Amino acid sequence: MSWFKQGLCFLPVFLVIWSSSTFIVTYIIALFRHDVDIIFPYISDTGANPPESCIFGLMTFISACAGTATIYARYKYVEKLSADTKVVNPYLNKTAFLFGMVSCLGMCIVATFQETAVTVVHDIGALLFFVPGILYIILQSVISHRAYPFGSSMGVCRVRSGVAFLAFLAFFPTVICAFFVTQTTLHRDTGDKDYPYHLASAVCEWIVAFSFICFFLTYIDDFKLFTLQVRTQYKE
Template sequence: MWCFQKGVCALPSILVVWSSATFIINYVIAVLMGHVDLLVPYISDTSADPPERCVFGFMLSISSFLGVATVYVRYKQVQSLALGGEHSLHLLNCAGLVLGILSCLGMCVVANFQKTSIISMHLVGAGLTFFMGVFYILVQTGMSYRMQPRFHGRDILWARTAVGLWSLASIVTAFVSSVILYDDLPGVDVTSKLHWSPGETGYTAHMVSAVAEWSLAFSFISFFLTYIRDFQKIEFQVQAILQSNHLYNYNHYDGRTHVYHGEHSPLLSGGL
C-alpha cells in the first residue's frame, strides 16, 4: 500500500497539491497573457483579468471545500482521542475548528469577489483567509504542544512550530510593507496597478509585500502537510443498513396488487 493510501491522508495531500496548483497555474497563465509582470506580482493581480480570473475562482472554490473537510476531520480526530477530560484542550480544538472554517470561508469569498469586482469584499475575504489561517496554525501548534508526547512525537511539534513562525513573520512583513507602500504613493490606486518598473516610487515596498504574500500563502498550505501522518491513522467506514425488506407497501385485493407510493420507507427518506 502506498503511503498516500493509508487512512485518509489523501485529503490533506490533495488539498496541498490542488491549492499549490491554483496559485501556480494562475500565475503562469497571467504571465503568458501579459497581464502581470514576471517578477512577483500580487496573488490577486494574477486573477484580475480573464481567462485566469475564471480559473482562479473555480480552483480556489474547490480548495475552500477541501479545506473545510480537512479542518473538520482534524477536529473530530482530536475530539475522539482520550484527552482525560482536559477542558482547555477541548476549547482549543473548538477554536481551531471555528478559525479553520472562517479561513476557508475567506477563500470562498476571494474566489467569488475578485480584485476587479467588489474590492471591499475581496479585502474582507483575504483578511479572513490569511489572518484566521495564521491564528488556526498557532492554535493547532499550541494543541500539538499539549498533546505531545502522548499522541505524536516532538518532530511534528517542531514542524508545526516552524511553519507557525514562518506564517507569522510573513503576515507581519506583508502588513508593514503594504502600509509603507500606501504611504509612498498617496492618491495612487495601488490596488489596480498591475505593472511596476524598477526604480519607481514604491517598487521596493511592492516587491517585499508581494513576496511576503506568496510566502504567507505557501506557509498556510504547507501546514497541512503535517497532517499526513496523523490522517494515516484515520479510516472511514460507511455501512448501509436496509431497515425494510421492501420499498413500498403492497396490498393484495381481488387478485391485483395495489402499490401505495405515499409510504416513506427508511431507504427512500435517506435512512442509510
Template sequence: MWWFQQGLSILPSALVVWSSASFVFSYVTAVLLHHVDPLVPYISDTGTTPPERCLFGIMLNIAALLGVATMYVRYKQVGTLNPEEPKILRLNKAGFVLGIISCFGLCIIANFQKSTLFSMHVIGACLTFGIGAIYILVQTIISYKMQPGIHGKGIFWIRLTVLLWCASSIASMFISSVILNSGLFGMGLIQKLHWDPQENGYTFHIMSTASEWSLAFSFLSFFLTYIRDFQKISLRTEVLLHGHNLYYMHQQLQADDQEMPITGSI
C-alpha cells in the same frame, strides 16, 4: 500501497496540491498573456483578468471545500484522541470554527476579485490569512498539549516553525503594504498590475508581494504536517437494508399505506 493511499492522507495531500496548482496555473496564464509582471505579482493579481480569473475562482472554491473537509477530519481526530481533556476539546472546537471562517474567506477571495469589489476582496484576505494564522496557532498549541503521549515532539517543533514563518510573513506584508499605501509614493498602488523597477515604491511592492506568496506557502506547508496523522484514520460506510430486497420494501410500504385508516370530513 502508496503513502497518500494510507488512511485519509489523501485529504491534506489533495488540499496542498490543488491549492498550489490554483496559484501556479493562474500565474503562468497571466504571465503568458502579459496581464501581470513575471516578477512576483500579488497572488490575487494573477486572477484578476479573464480567462485566468475564471480558473482562479473555480479552483479556489474547490480548495476551500477540501480545506473544510481536512479541518473537520482533524477536529474529529483530536476529539477522539482526547475525550477526557476539556482544555484540548475547547481549543479543538475553537480551532474548527476558525478554520471554517478561514475557508469562507477563501471563497470570498475566489468570487470577489480585486477588479470587481476591492473591499470584499480585502475582507476575504483578512479572514483567510488573519483567521487562518490564528487557526495554525491553535493547532500548534494543541500539538504541544498532545505531546509526547499521542505524538512525538518533532511534529510540534515543525508546526511551531511554520507558525513563526507565517507570523513573520504577515508582519512583513502588513508593514510593506502600509508604507506602500501611505500616500508617499502615490495613490491606488495596491491595484496596479504593471510596475517599472525604477518607480518609487517598487521595493516595498516587491516586499509585499513576496511576503504574500511566502504566507500562502506557509499555510500549505502547515497542512503537509497533517499527512502522517491522517494516515492513521480510516473511513468506513455501512449500508443497512431493511428487508430481503428493494421490491419487498416497496411492497411493504404500499401495504402499510393501504392499512392506514383515513379520517376526516369535507
C-alpha cells in the same frame, strides 16, 4: 502508493497539491498572457483578468472545500484523541476549528470577488483568510505539543511551530507595506516610489500562503491513523 489509501491521508495530500497548483497555474497563465510582471505580483493579481480569473476562482473554491473537509477531519481526530487521553482542552480544539472555518470562508470570498472587480470585498475576504488562518495553525501547533506523545512526533510538532511562526512574522509586512502601495496597476515599474513596499508585501504574501500549504503537508502522517464514518439512523 498504498500509503495514499491509509486512513484519510488523501485529504491533506489533495489539499496541498491542489492549492499549490492553484497559485502556480494561474501565475503561469497570467505571465504567459503578459497580465502580470514576472517578479512577485500579488497572488490575487495572477487571477485578476480572464481567463485566469475564472480558473483562479474555481480552483480556489475547490481548495476552500478541501480545506474545510481537512480541518473538520482534524477537529474530529483531536476530539477523539482528547476524549481518550484528556491531553487537549476541547474548547481549544473548538476554537481552532472555528478559526479554520472562517479562513475557508475567506477563501471563498477571495475566489468569488476578483481584486479588480470588487476590491473592498476582496480585501476583506483576504483578511478573513489570512488572520484566522494564521491563528488556526498557531493553535494547531499548540494542540500538537500538548497532545505529544499521542499523535504527531516531536519533530513534526517543531516543524508546525516553525511554519506557524514564519507565517505570523510574514503577515505583518504583508499588511503594513500594502498600506504604502499607492498604485493598483498589475504592471509595476521598479522606479516607482512605492515599488519596494509592493515587492516586500507581495513576497511576504507568497510566504504566508505557502506556509499554510507546508503546514497541511505535516497532516499526512496523522491522517493515516484514523477514518471517519457516517451513521444513518431513522427516527420512529
